[in-house]
Amino acid sequence: MNTKAGTSAIFKFKWFALVMLLLALAPFFLSDFRLNLFGKFLTFAIIALGIDLIWGYAGILSLGHGVYFGLGGYCMGAYLKLQAEELPDFMGWSGLTELPRFWKPFHHSWFALPMTIILPVLFALLIGFPTFRARIKGVYFSILTQALALVFVTLFIGQQPYTGGTNGITNLQSIFGFSLAEPATMRGLYEVTVLMLGMAYLLCHWLTHTQVGKVLVAIRDGENRLRFLGYNPTLFKVLVFAISAGLAGLAGALFVPQVGIISPSMMGILPSVEMAIWVAVGGRGTLGGAVIGAVFVNAAKSYFSENFPELWLYFLGALFIGFVLFFPGGIMGFLQKRRLRWGNVLLRWRGKMLSRPSSNGLASKHH
Amino acid sequence: MGIETLLSQIFNGLSLSSVLLLVGLGLSITFGIMGVINFAHGEFLMVGAYVVYVLQTLFNKFYGPGASGVSFLISIPLSFFVTALLGFLLEKVLIRFLYGRPYESILATWGCSLVLQQMARNIFGANNVDVASPGWLRGGIQMMPDLELPYNRLFILALTTLCVMGIFLYLYRTAQGRRMRAVMQNRDMSSCLGIRTRKVDTYTFALGSGLAGVAGCAVSLLGSIGPSTGQNYIIDAFMVVVLGGTGRLAGTIAGALVMGVLNPVFELISTSSMGKVILFILVILFLQGKPQGLFSLKTRALD
Numbered sequence: 008m009n010t011k012a013g014t015s016a017i018f019k020f021k022w023f024a025l026v027m028l029l030l031a032l033a034p035f036f037l038s039d040f041r042l043n044l045f046g047k048f049l050t051f052a053i054i055a056l057g058i059d060l061i062w063g064y065a066g067i068l069s070l071g072h073g074v075y076f077g078l079g080g081y082c083m084g085a086y087l088k089l090q091a092e093e094l095p096d097f098m099g100w101s102g103l104t105e106l107p108r109f110w111k112p113f114h115h116s117w118f119a120l121p122m123t124i125i126l127p128v129l130f131a132l133l134i135g136f137p138t139f140r141a142r143i144k145g146v147y148f149s150i151l152t153q154a155l156a157l158v159f160v161t162l163f164i165g166q167q168p169y170t171g172g173t174n175g176i177t178n179l180q181s182i183f184g185f186s187l188a189e190p191a192t193m194r195g196l197y198e199v200t201v202l203m204l205g206m207a208y209l210l211c212h213w214l215t216h217t218q219v220g221k222v223l224v225a226i227r228d229g230e231n232r233l234r235f236l237g238y239n240p241t242l243f244k245v246l247v248f249a250i251s252a253g254l255a256g257l258a259g260a261l262f263v264p265q266v267g268i269i270s271p272s273m274m275g276i277l278p279s280v281e282m283a284i285w286v287a288v289g290g291r292g293t294l295g296g297a298v299i300g301a302v303f304v305n306a307a308k309s310y311f312s313e314n315f316p317e318l319w320l321y322f323l324g325a326l327f328i329g330f331v332l333f334f335p336g337g338i339m340g341f342l343q344k345r346r347l348r349w350g351n352v353l354l355r356w357r358g359k360m361l362s363r364p365s366s367n368g369l370a371s372k373h374h
Numbered sequence: 375m376g377i378e379t380l381l382s383q384i385f386n387g388l389s390l391s392s393v394l395l396l397v398g399l400g401l402s403i404t405f406g407i408m409g410v411i412n413f414a415h416g417e418f419l420m421v422g423a424y425v426v427y428v429l430q431t432l433f434n435k436f437y438g439p440g441a442s443g444v445s446f447l448i449s450i451p452l453s454f455f456v457t458a459l460l461g462f463l464l465e466k467v468l469i470r471f472l473y474g475r476p477y478e479s480i481l482a483t484w485g486c487s488l489v490l491q492q493m494a495r496n497i498f499g500a501n502n503v504d505v506a507s508p509g510w511l512r513g514g515i516q517m518m519p520d521l522e523l524p525y526n527r528l529f530i531l532a533l534t535t536l537c538v539m540g541i542f543l544y545l546y547r548t549a550q551g552r553r554m555r556a557v558m559q560n561r562d563m564s565s566c567l568g569i570r571t572r573k574v575d576t577y578t579f580a581l582g583s584g585l586a587g588v589a590g591c592a593v594s595l596l597g598s599i600g601p602s603t604g605q606n607y608i609i610d611a612f613m614v615v616v617l618g619g620t621g622r623l624a625g626t627i628a629g630a631l632v633m634g635v636l637n638p639v640f641e642l643i644s645t646s647s648m649g650k651v652i653l654f655i656l657v658i659l660f661l662q663g664k665p666q667g668l669f670s671l672k673t674r675a676l677d
Contacts, residue, residue, distance in 0.1 A: 320491065
């Protein structure tokens, strides 16, 4: 088994390198408009990786990841806004004459950029620790995280002078002196996104293949047994929740310069639930699935909103229902099942069925 | 801030509590009995509210504008039956595949809720519509110079009380209700003893959906209704279930009272957005001490 896992890891790494190369070369065969869209999808894929980590592996469904995405996005938005204007326009409209004190550090990139990840992580620790310690789990946790998303949106809309209210932080012009209207800047941001996605993937891959990953799966499959064995699931849950929030924050930070706006509507309840459906569509518990799901659902979304805006919500609803009922394993689960079947046919044809009866062997052979 | 403002805010909170209670009851029962989280429940409320609207429009057309009083009374049982039927169908088509899979049920029923919202948008338009309160519900009782108790809010309280009493009698005094409680406590044993648990599930789900429809009637008295009406209540209703604990009538009532009354009171003493934040923090802190909620069924199971 170990040797097989070894070869399959190398094989997987080949796949990884190939996909990364293709993604990095995308600017050569996509128009600037499509590239920008695709870059946005890839930031979403980073969120999906985080959600897969906590839901697919640890079995905890968070319906409030929009909050962490939003926190990262707002940190980035604040930084970009302060690059362009001494006093953000919306503050002037709400009658503020001086920059609020907690906005001031966002002048500096050394503060603002790390904060896009640190702030969501801290916040996740703050929320995660008390809830997991009280052993609030399952749907109760999901409902609480969803309420959190609602609370956050209400708060951000209500505190118009400090957050920009319903409109959010808009009209972002440049990043590090490069104009955001320039296609070259967009290409640069896209490549940074690809790089970050790759690093996020490697982080998640490493994490799920260590002891921690095994504990996470154990939390999903038998939390009580894990407790009886002397582990403290709380710490692991808080850890994975924080990592997942950090990834969402990173995604928010990458999203904002590519789209030029961050507003409460991107962190609310519907976006948060959509994030979960990306992972469900791609396939829970497979990192590649999370990425594929995020890109697939969002590509479908932009296709529908370009061509049949009325039908998008019907399609999304059907997607939610259809995947849960008919493809519980998501796209990846479907592909794996298919591959097994084809693998069987192939092997029978070669007359090798008897020598390799285990399905694991088949899977790694045909990976 | 006078005492009258506070009292009227509390009174307004009570009618919010009533709506949350009617919605929360259905959620709590279906979660307690089937382990299914129904996110389309808010849309059942919306359907109930639109039933009032449609019936009123029809009555106005055929009997003149004076008939809205009668149409409202008819629309309460009608809403119940329409949404109960909808719930029955949903259970038959979708929910029964999701028993004991709460996460999947969240996503699938969320999908239903999106579809229902979009349907409402296509049928009734994206804008909110107004339901005229029946004439006999206009005005109110003048308690203090600045404190008037509007009849329509009093009516909502009465309606909810009636519904809760009905549910209580159904659960604790009828054979059907007894079966329902049995299935809630121990599904396998009830099944062994000859209770047709699947049938109980279907009826329970339909009953819970019907209650959401009645809540929709109440909501139509409070303001205009639109495709996203259900969304305004569903999160708070879920918090009621979390706070109150599942499977006990008393828990849902207590949870609804707390959520409904504290919400407007906190909004009064701070701003409307901070009120929600304070309430959320309080709920998290409360769950530290009682993670199962205010009331819960005592079991020996670990989960």
